Amino acid sequence: MKKYIFGLTVCFISISACNYDIGEKLYPKATTCDTTNVTFKNTIQPILANNCVSCHSTGFTQGGVNLDSYTNVAIWAKNGKLYGSMAHNGTASPMPKGGNKLDDCTIQKVKKWVDNGYPNN
Ligand code: HEC
Incomplete structure (x- = not known):
């Protein structure tokens, strides 16, 4: 035994x-996701332009969400739904609507920017 x-x-x-x-x-x-130099202009804005602005702009404001300028994005960064919608964590409607969840690294960058206080940089 x-x-x-x-x-x-x-x-x-x-x-x-x-x-x-x-x-x-x-x-x-x-875990090689580089989130060191995340900025609104060079990181966040291109992510939104590629995946979100088609439904969330001044001309086509789905769900009343406009993501086409810093001032408008800051509203959704502040209330947690910008990150929540991308992370599919149950705190907001999952985005992009009808599409695949964005890759983890992209979502981590958004989280980093929001956690940094969503600076206009
Ligand atoms: C195909 C169109 C479409 C795309 C692309 C899209 N959305 Fe949306 N979004 C909607 C619609 C429609 C609503 C309102 C209905 C709902 O909440 O499902 C919405 C709602 C939201 C909300 C509010 C959710 C809530 O729970 O209050 C946020 C935040 C949001 N979208 C962020 C994003 C982000 C960030 C992206 C890109 C990653 C994105 N959306 C891409 C159509 C879209």
């Missing part, structure tokens, strides 16, 4: 070690 448990333990350790190695290869440092 003792031998059996010992064998099982060794087996278990080697399996988890293996899984760990494979994991490293399959997902090599998935």
Whole structure:
């Protein structure tokens, strides 16, 4: 019985070690998202222009949400719905409406900007 448990333990350790190695290869440092130089002009505005402004502009203001200028975006940054809608975290209607969730790095950049106090930079 003792031998059996010992064998099982060794087996278990080697399996988890293996899984760990494979994991490293399959997902090599998935955390390389650079959020150091996030600005409104160079980061946030292009993200919104590419994914959101088609439905959220002065001419076509879906849901009463206008994301075409800093002043208008700041409203939604402040109430948490800009990030919440992109993160699909249940705090706002998931966006982009009818489309795929944006990639994690893009969403992290938005979060960083909002957490920084959504500066007009
Ligand atoms: C295809 C059109 C469309 C696109 C693209 C789109 N939205 Fe929306 N959005 C809507 C509509 C319609 C509503 C109002 C109805 C609803 O909440 O689902 C809305 C509502 C919202 C709201 C308010 C949600 C709430 O819970 O009060 C926010 C914030 C928002 N959108 C942000 C975004 C952001 C950020 C993007 C880009 C990542 C985006 N939207 C892309 C159509 C769109």
